Amino acid sequence: xxxxxxxxxxxxxxxxxxxxxxxxxxxxxxxxxxxxxxxxxxxxxxxxxxxxxxxxxxxxxxxxxxxxxxxxxxxxxxxxxxxxxxxxxxxxxxxxxxxxxxxxxxxxxxxxxxxxxxxxxxxxxxxxxxxxxxxxxxxxxxxxxxxxxxxxxxxxxxxxxxxxxxxxxxxxxxxxxxxxxxxxxxxxxxxxxx
Amino acid sequence: xxxxxxxxxxxxxxxxxxxxxxxxxxxxxxxxxxxxxxxxxxxxxxxxxxxxxxxxxxxxxxxxxxxxxxxxxxxxxxxxxxxxxxxxxxxxxxxxxxxxxxxxxxxxxxxxxxxxxxxxxxxxxxxxxxxxxxxxxxxxxxxxxxxxxxxxxxxxxxxxxxxxxxxxxxxxxxxxxxxxxxxxxxxxxxxxxxx
Numbered sequence: 001x002x003x004x005x006x007x008x009x010x011x012x013x014x015x016x017x018x019x020x021x022x023x024x025x026x027x028x029x030x031x032x033x034x035x036x037x038x039x040x041x042x043x044x045x046x047x048x049x050x051x052x053x054x055x056x057x058x059x060x061x062x063x064x065x066x067x068x069x070x071x072x073x074x075x076x077x078x079x080x081x082x083x084x085x086x087x088x089x090x091x092x093x094x095x096x097x098x099x100x101x102x103x104x105x106x107x108x109x110x111x112x113x114x115x116x117x118x119x120x121x122x123x124x125x126x127x128x129x130x131x132x133x134x135x136x137x138x139x140x141x142x143x144x145x146x147x148x149x150x151x152x153x154x155x156x157x158x159x160x161x162x163x164x165x166x167x168x169x170x171x172x173x174x175x176x177x178x179x180x181x182x183x184x185x186x187x188x189x190x191x192x193x194x
Numbered sequence: 195x196x197x198x199x200x201x202x203x204x205x206x207x208x209x210x211x212x213x214x215x216x217x218x219x220x221x222x223x224x225x226x227x228x229x230x231x232x233x234x235x236x237x238x239x240x241x242x243x244x245x246x247x248x249x250x251x252x253x254x255x256x257x258x259x260x261x262x263x264x265x266x267x268x269x270x271x272x273x274x275x276x277x278x279x280x281x282x283x284x285x286x287x288x289x290x291x292x293x294x295x296x297x298x299x300x301x302x303x304x305x306x307x308x309x310x311x312x313x314x315x316x317x318x319x320x321x322x323x324x325x326x327x328x329x330x331x332x333x334x335x336x337x338x339x340x341x342x343x344x345x346x347x348x349x350x351x352x353x354x355x356x357x358x359x360x361x362x363x364x365x366x367x368x369x370x371x372x373x374x375x376x377x378x379x380x381x382x383x384x385x386x387x388x389x
Binding site: 019020021022025026066069070073074077080081096100102103104105108168171172173174176177179180183184186187188 | 214215216217218219220221223224266267269270273274277307308309312313316317320360361362363366367368370371373374375377378381
């Protein structure tokens with residue numbers, strides 16, 4: 001239970017540990033992209049958790065980093081191919097960021113901090129919690145940005161025709177502003193210091 | 195030809211800044227832009243490694259992976275090349291340039307997980323750059339990233355002297371607000387160059 005709570009609130013990967021910011025900023029301009037990215041990262045996390053937790057007694061200490069990287073990269077290739085085959089539009093718009101899941105520090109961080117020392121069951125739970133924590137944050141940010149930037153949510157129009165689009169919200173500066181406001185709110189709620 | 199190369203460089207530094215437009219390399223960006231000194235230290239290490247890995251990755255992709263129809267595994271190959279070249283650079287520096295090594299310090303190993311490095315290699319494949327174009331793009335992207343992180347770090351340092359920031363916003367929050375404002379300013383460069 002504490003594992004789950006840690007993943008989705010207390011040690012939340014984005015707000016409190018500041019991991020995986022790149023993708024959180026870059027793909028959160030539309031809700032569909034955010035969902036695709038969240039599911040992709042969760043899949044890679046779960047896959048890596050299973051493999052690393054099973055192999056943890058066989059991986060030599062010195063080459064563990066490169067083992068993590070290879071495992072992560074293999075799962076990322078699967079995600080990339082599945083997206084290309086079944087969701088070409090999303091794949092087109094988040095393009096290179098799928099490959100960059102490899103350098104998403106959340107996965108590397110969980111490998112080093114958790115999967116390498118814990119049993120399969122615990123690792124699985126931890127990866128799901130972290131994946132979920134990451135996904136819901138991305139979706140919340142994306143809802144704000146898509147609503148203000150395009151006047152839609154999941155491509156369904158939410159505002160009347162006369163709505164003036166905040167184009168800047170769909171671009172890079174909007175990402176910075178929305179995420180910083182979220183960090184402000186969550187840190188104040190959690191009473192955390194910088 | 196020469197103007198084309200120059201355009202690629204300018205676009206990578208200003209209009210398509212890798213940090214402020216593509217939002218890449220954000221983890222070290224947030225962590226290191228609290229002081230100007232660490233920011234510039236990391237910056238030089240990034241320029242060096244990005245240029246080096248592009249120079250290695252381009253021939254590997256176009257001369258080995260493409261003829262063998264093995265493009266599928268390029269993620270794995272690129273990340274290994276990056277990890278290996280960071281390690282190699284570290285070893286060479288330790289042996290021959292200990293002073294430089296001391297200056298880069300802990301920044302070198304951290305570069306492996308800086309998404310800027312991998313991203314430059316991925317963009318190079320995506321945009322079908324020639325060898326020269328790829329190298330220029332790599333240097334430009336890295337310089338652009340450094341420009342962004344140094345600007346933010348300098349502003350952040352000054353801001354800390356004033357020190358009237360709401361509690362929850364201190365640290366990463368305010369850095370992101372600064373980065374957002376600078377990103378807005380960089381939008382002004384759009385239209386200067388088109389590629």
